[in-house]
Amino acid sequence: MSIEHSKVELTRADFVSDQMVKWCPGCGDHSILASILGVFPKIGYKKENFCMVSGIGCSSRFPYYVNTYGFHSIHGRAAAIATGIKIANPNLSVWINSGDGDAMAIGGNHFIHLIRRNMDVNYILFNNQIYGLTKGQYSPTTKQGKITKTSPFGVIDYPFNPGELVIGSRGTFFARAIDNQPKTLVEVCEHMAEHDGASVVEVLQNCVIFNNNTHAEVTDKEVREDRQLWLKHGEPMIFGKNKDKGIILRGTSLEVVTIGENGITEKDILVHDETTENTGIHMMLAQMRPPHFPMAFGVIRAYKQPTYKQLFEKQMEEAQTNATIRCMDDLLNSGETWEVE
Amino acid sequence: MTTKPVIKRDNVVVKFVGDSGDGMQLTGTLFSDTSALDGNDIATFPDYPAEIRAPHNTIAGVSGFQVHIGKRIYTSGDEADVLVAMNPASLKSNLKWAKKGGIIIVDTDTFTSEAIAKAGYESNPLDGDSLGGYNVIKAPITTLTTEAVKDIFTDKKSAERSRNMFALGMIFFIFGKGLEHTDAYLEKKFKKNPAVIQANKAVVRAGYNFCDNTDVLEAQIQVEQADIVKGKYRNITGNIATAWGLLAAAEKAGLKLFLGSYPITPATDILVELSKHKSLGARVFQAEDEIAGICSAIGAAFAGSLACTSTSGPGLSLKSEAIGLAVMTELPLVIVDVQRGGPSTGLPTKTEQSDLFQALFGRNGEAPCIVVAASSSANCFDWAFEAARLAVEHMTPCILLTDGYLGNGSQLFRIPKMADLPKINPPLAKENDPDYMPYRRDMETLVRQWAVPGMEGLRHRIGGLEKSDGKGAVSTDNANHQIMTDYRKEKVERIANRIPDQTIMGDENAELLVVGWGGTQGALKSAVQQMQAEGRSIAFTHFNYIMPLPKNTEQILRRHKKVVVCELNMGQFVNYLRMNFEGIHFHQYNKVQGLPFVVSELKERFNQILGE
Numbered sequence: 001m002s003i004e005h006s007k008v009e010l011t012r013a014d015f016v017s018d019q020m021v022k023w024c025p026g027c028g029d030h031s032i033l034a035s036i037l038g039v040f041p042k043i044g045y046k047k048e049n050f051c052m053v054s055g056i057g058c059s060s061r062f063p064y065y066v067n068t069y070g071f072h073s074i075h076g077r078a079a080a081i082a083t084g085i086k087i088a089n090p091n092l093s094v095w096i097n098s099g100d101g102d103a104m105a106i107g108g109n110h111f112i113h114l115i116r117r118n119m120d121v122n123y124i125l126f127n128n129q130i131y132g133l134t135k136g137q138y139s140p141t142t143k144q145g146k147i148t149k150t151s152p153f154g155v156i157d158y159p160f161n162p163g164e165l166v167i168g169s170r171g172t173f174f175a176r177a178i179d180n181q182p183k184t185l186v187e188v189c190e191h192m193a194e195h196d197g198a199s200v201v202e203v204l205q206n207c208v209i210f211n212n213n214t215h216a217e218v219t220d221k222e223v224r225e226d227r228q229l230w231l232k233h234g235e236p237m238i239f240g241k242n243k244d245k246g247i248i249l250r251g252t253s254l255e256v257v258t259i260g261e262n263g264i265t266e267k268d269i270l271v272h273d274e275t276t277e278n279t280g281i282h283m284m285l286a287q288m289r290p291p292h293f294p295m296a297f298g299v300i301r302a303y304k305q306p307t308y309k310q311l312f313e314k315q316m317e318e319a320q321t322n323a324t325i326r327c328m329d330d331l332l333n334s335g336e337t338w339e340v341e
Numbered sequence: 342m343t344t345k346p347v348i349k350r351d352n353v354v355v356k357f358v359g360d361s362g363d364g365m366q367l368t369g370t371l372f373s374d375t376s377a378l379d380g381n382d383i384a385t386f387p388d389y390p391a392e393i394r395a396p397h398n399t400i401a402g403v404s405g406f407q408v409h410i411g412k413r414i415y416t417s418g419d420e421a422d423v424l425v426a427m428n429p430a431s432l433k434s435n436l437k438w439a440k441k442g443g444i445i446i447v448d449t450d451t452f453t454s455e456a457i458a459k460a461g462y463e464s465n466p467l468d469g470d471s472l473g474g475y476n477v478i479k480a481p482i483t484t485l486t487t488e489a490v491k492d493i494f495t496d497k498k499s500a501e502r503s504r505n506m507f508a509l510g511m512i513f514f515i516f517g518k519g520l521e522h523t524d525a526y527l528e529k530k531f532k533k534n535p536a537v538i539q540a541n542k543a544v545v546r547a548g549y550n551f552c553d554n555t556d557v558l559e560a561q562i563q564v565e566q567a568d569i570v571k572g573k574y575r576n577i578t579g580n581i582a583t584a585w586g587l588l589a590a591a592e593k594a595g596l597k598l599f600l601g602s603y604p605i606t607p608a609t610d611i612l613v614e615l616s617k618h619k620s621l622g623a624r625v626f627q628a629e630d631e632i633a634g635i636c637s638a639i640g641a642a643f644a645g646s647l648a649c650t651s652t653s654g655p656g657l658s659l660k661s662e663a664i665g666l667a668v669m670t671e672l673p674l675v676i677v678d679v680q681r682g683g684p685s686t687g688l689p690t691k692t693e694q695s696d697l698f699q700a701l702f703g704r705n706g707e708a709p710c711i712v713v714a715a716s717s718s719a720n721c722f723d724w725a726f727e728a729a730r731l732a733v734e735h736m737t738p739c740i741l742l743t744d745g746y747l748g749n750g751s752q753l754f755r756i757p758k759m760a761d762l763p764k765i766n767p768p769l770a771k772e773n774d775p776d777y778m779p780y781r782r783d784m785e786t787l788v789r790q791w792a793v794p795g796m797e798g799l800r801h802r803i804g805g806l807e808k809s810d811g812k813g814a815v816s817t818d819n820a821n822h823q824i825m826t827d828y829r830k831e832k833v834e835r836i837a838n839r840i841p842d843q844t845i846m847g848d849e850n851a852e853l854l855v856v857g858w859g860g861t862q863g864a865l866k867s868a869v870q871q872m873q874a875e876g877r878s879i880a881f882t883h884f885n886y887i888m889p890l891p892k893n894t895e896q897i898l899r900r901h902k903k904v905v906v907c908e909l910n911m912g913q914f915v916n917y918l919r920m921n922f923e924g925i926h927f928h929q930y931n932k933v934q935g936l937p938f939v940v941s942e943l944k945e946r947f948n949q950i951l952g953e
Binding site for chain 2: 017019046047048049051052053056063064067068069070071072073074077079080081082083084085086087088089091092109110113312315316319320322323324325326327328329331332333335336337338339340341
């Protein structure tokens with residue numbers, strides 16, 4: 001059982017919707033939309049086999065702006081609705097668009113369970129660390145100390161790190177990308193589409209109005225090379241303007257080192273293995289953040305494990321192969337029955 | 342061979358009560374199944390505590406199972422002709438349900454001073470004359486059970502586990518029932534444990550022989566055969582009937598059945614039952630919570646399934662917002678609410694009809710839903726089928742109300758042939774239809790077309806935001822919202838054009854019309870039939886279609902001098918009727934005690950109203 005491909009070559013134009021895009025000028029969502037419109041034709045599925053599902057929030061308007069089947073649902077429930085769509089029709093490519101409030105606060109329960117089940121959907125998590133559509137209240141990913149409309153004295157909540165939540169929920173795929181670096185965003189989304197199972201990409205997305213520059217400490221042109229580690233499977237974890245910084249494992253912790261200093265050579269640097277079951281290094285990579293570490297981007301984890309769809313369909317097939325009850329008349333007449341004359 | 346005389350009876354009620362874990366549910370089920378196979382009409386009602394194993398020998402831990410057998414049976418019965426009480430606590434809590442002059446069977450071995458005190462008795466109730474009005478059979482059940490299996494089990498615990506079978510054997514003798522069904526059940530159930538089969542068979546026979554060979558019983562009782570339509574029958578609980586009705590509807594609609602549910606008493610058995618039927622294509626998803634249960638079903642509805650979710654009151658509360666989404670997106674969805682005592686956690690294992698307002702009105706915005714109610718354990722099948730038919734053909738959510746009494750209770754079920762059930766016609770859009778629009782409607786029914794992801798040439802977006810008439814784009818236009826709100830309301834109201842008229846039982850000119858809805862039908866019908874036989878001017882009408890109501894409802898209600906609306910809540914249906922039909926004076930009979938109506942209390946109230 002697999003998703004049917006398009007018989008004709010598709011282009012971006014096949015997925016552009018006729019709706020006016022109503023996000024604010026300069027919003028990071030525009031670039032994510034542009035990336036997806038580029039990715040879908042490359043994936044090659046029949047255009048009717050894509051299904052976009054969202055909850056509530058700025059990012060959740062996404063389905064209106066892509067010409068596929070789409071469901072703009074209610075706050076926090078995109079994961080649950082997508083689950084029903086995928087179980088009902090496993091031959092659809094199901095995509096979720098959700099923000100940090102929608103996914104991590106009101107929808108937190110559905111989010112972790114979708115991941116735990118390894119449900120075969122692609123989850124784009126737009127993380128702008130703020131409630132934008134309600135005009136600027138702190139979210140579960142807002143940094144501590146941040147002044148917002150509902151935290152006039154600074155946020156005291158500890159934030160979620162989406163990567164920790166995904167990997168801690170037995171996630172099989174987690175990647176991180178940035179709205180203003182579309183080339184890498186496209187790559188990550190393609191990789192995500194190929195992965196069987198629950199695939200989550202966290203996109204650091206900028207809300208120009210209510211949380212401008214919240215990711216600047218890693219996304220600013222000035223600092224990005226020193227603060228972004230782009231992971232590639234099978235390659236050493238090297239970063240920095242001069243490609244001379246790397247990550248090593250010392251004891252049970254990661255550490256940033258400089259190649260050429262203190263006897264460190266390139267072969268001392270950790271080589272990224274996105275496919276390992278062991279979550280230890282993946283979790284530590286997801287946790288890295290400035291100032292002591294760069295932030296990890298690209299595919300952090302892509303572990304293969306039977307998906308919900310595979311396990312579900314296997315049970316369905318086995319039950320149907322071995323069944324003695326094959327239609328309702330069989331069921332109605334099964335067990336103890338008797339005739340009344 | 343017995344030589345005892347035989348008394349004939351039209352119907353009898355037997356109630357088995359004991360500690361949770363004493364096996365009363367099984368004992369009752371074996372007796373009811375045996376009686377059904379033997380040709381009686383039956384109805385059963387399990388009455389069990391919320392705790393799985395409450396403290397031993399306490400009132401809180403008493404579990405019961407009531408069986409009503411006879412010629413024509415509509416309820417599980419009021420008072421027990423035979424009460425089997427396996428310990429002092431169960432006697433204490435159930436004596437009020439024993440018929441004066443009836444038989445009470447007790448296990449005398451359990452009446453220890455400790456157990457007597459734990460039950461709250463000051464002295465042994467078997468001594469003295471507190472049970473003077475009853476025919477009490479004092480049987481040392483524990484001792485005789487242990488004795489019967491002494492060659493099989495030496496440890497006390499294993500031996501005593503079969504006590505319920507001794508009581509069952511006694512009941513089988515009293516009603517002259519055979520042991521074949523029980524033997525077959527034991528052989529199948531304990532296939533891997535021959536010692537248990539042997540022990541239980543021996544104990545059933547010991548109980549049977551005890552009544553046969555001693556003088557504890559003066560006569561056997563023969564209960565009349567069922568006087569029912571001929572056909573093929575089985576015994577079925579309301580929850581299983583509901584599950585099967587949904588499966589049948591999926592087959593007749595040519596759709597996959599999807600159930601997204603979360604376990605909740607007393608609705609869980611619907612989820613449990615459908616989980617078994619993967620071979621019939623049932624796609625069942627046990628969700629992380631009630632909200633995910635309904636939202637997954639809404640997703641499955643969008644994807645073209647016959648989508649359902651099952652729950653009880655607190656779960657329906659959690660699903661409210663999502664029901665609104667299904668109303669807005671005009672997707673077919675069946676929501677089964679097996680009502681229980683509320684509010685909040687309330688009385689999880691007890692029955693009530695107090696979710697009616699929640700079903701009718703419990704959503705934000707103007708959000709009309711179809712609401713129907715089953716009225717017997719067996720017709721849960723028909724109403725689940727009908728709920729699915731209405732939801733699919735009218736592209737809107739339908740709430741099916743059953744209750745703990747119907748769901749857990751069982752009844753004879755005349756097995757339908759699938760070929761005789763009506764076909765269900767989903768209003769599917771045609772692939773590549775150039776005129777397709779998500780909210781274009783059939784102007785007679787106001788139903789929109791169903792275009793399912795994967796279908797060619799029909800890509801569209803739906804959602805919770807208001808959409809423009811026809812095209813379905815997001816719209817905040819003022820006039821459009823009025824139009825769409827009117828459509829959603831009228832779409833549900835126009836269903837009244839396609840459902841049968843309400844009927845009444847009895848004379849159109851009767852002085853008093855008794856009105857009921859949902860799970861109380863059996864008791865109301867019995868009460869009215871008895872009063873009609875007594876010559877009272879009384880008629881009865883019972884509602885299954887709640888929203889919309891049948892078109893002739895008002896005409897029926899206005900015809901009678903007096904109208905009384907009876908329901909297991911504080912007056913929800915009666916107020917719904919008042920809202921719809923001004924100027925009718927309604928009497929009420931309401932009860933919220935976690936119990937079904939009993940016929941005697943209904944008759945008393947009806948006589949009182951007739952006398953006013």
